[in-house]
Amino acid sequence: MSNENVIRAWAVKEAGGKLERYDFDAGELGADDVEIKVEYCGVCHSDLSMMNNEWGMSSYPLVPGHEAVGEIIRMGSAVKGLKVGQKVGIGWTSESCQHCNPCIGGHGNYCPENVPTIAGNGRHQGGFADKMRAQWQWVIPLPGGIDMSKAGPLLCGGITVFEPLLQHNINASHKVGVIGIGGLGHMAIDFFNKWGCEVTAFSSTPDKYDEIRAMGAHNILNSRDSEEFAAAAGTFDLIVSTVSVKLDWNAYLRLLKPQGKLHIVGATLDPMDINAFALIAGERGVAGSATGSPVQLRTMIEFAARKGVLPITENFNMSEVNEAMEHLEAGKARYRIVLKNDFE
Known part of the structure; x- marks a missing residue:
């Protein structure tokens, strides 16, 4: 040979x-x-x-x-x-x-x-x-x-979290959220911040909050606090999920503005339980992408x-x-x- x-x-x-x-x-x-x-x-x-x-x-x-x-x-x-x-x-x-x-x-x-x-x-x-x-x-x-x-x-990892910006025509006037601050999520925060968006990270680990802000997050929502979720209802244009576990997806859909998108890049193998009215009431959508x-x-x-x-x-x-x-x-x-x- x-x-x-x-x-x-x-x-x-x-x-x-x-x-x-x-x-x-x-x-x-x-x-x-x-x-x-x-x-x-x-x-x-x-x-x-x-x-x-x-x-x-x-x-x-x-x-x-x-x-x-x-x-x-x-x-x-x-x-x-x-x-x-x-x-x-x-x-x-x-x-x-x-x-x-x-x-x-x-x-x-x-x-x-x-x-x-x-x-x-x-x-x-x-x-x-x-x-x-x-x-x-x-x-x-x-x-x-x-x-x-x-x-x-x-x-x-970089293109995986960057592609939703292109797919959904996101610009600097938009408010975006990131679920999962790990290998994908920390790059998503940096990309979305540099794109000019207002960036919110979802985290239930207060010990990581300073580090998350240093990554470029403007806001942090406690993902286990229903009162914080209720106060933020209808405020996001895009939420990108980078996790591979099952979550209460309807809770995140309620955070979206009319025509807002929940975008999945984390490969969760569990079926997604989605309430139809969470989509119908506001023309919201669930999307995904691969690299x-x-x-x-x-x-x-x-x-x-x-x-x-x-x-x-x-x-x-x-x-x-x-x-x-x-x-x-x-x-x-x-x-x-x-x-x-x-x-x-």
Whole structure:
């Protein structure tokens, strides 16, 4: 096998397994492919879900990692608009068909043939590795001067909370709320603040209030205080939920203005109990989204660089990846974990 096509990585061989060193032949570089040398890769809870096959879509061996940043080292013959040596990033999606209506309409993240970066096959594996590949349309140029050690989480967590701003045409006159002040929520607060919105965080942990305000929240509502909720009824244009647990969704719907939206980005597996009158009385809506398209990713990363939006991170070497995953699974991450490539 050709040395230039060999990728050194960390992979799981079965659901629930530990990450092990794994070298594989990625095959010849395709005409539309870009190969990058990974410098840093963020760790997302979705990596853990894929490792454990929680969503029933994993195949093994599986190399996690879909928040990778690095330098282009090789490109296929059909690649456009990129160059060797350029700093770029790769997020959740690594390929789409480029001819369906979602793709040509600028919504390639909903392409029925799109391929996740961590698909778990020889051509598409993740960024817990020294190199990785993606179709050129999904390789996102990074603005000059951005902190490479913190940029990776923007390509999944960042776009996940940024996309609702675009979907709902949110502007600086709007009042927005954030449920769940963790890996996604802390970036949501920063993005919404820098977008110019009045930002309210929902939290039941007073010990975190000073930290939440430092993230950019203008207000904090105690999520367990019914009196505070009653006083805030009908005041929000948008509330974004980043949690993966069941909540009293009708209580949050009552906080929305007429035509306000409750937007779900946290992957709760429980059915949502929604009172129809909570929607009918005020033309309110419940929406959701999954990451973003290439143009939305470019818009997000350029805005983040211009406004100084960056995640709060903890760093591990890639060789410490099992310790990093245990740290994440134990709920100790504050607030995103980033791996540094230490392959020699």
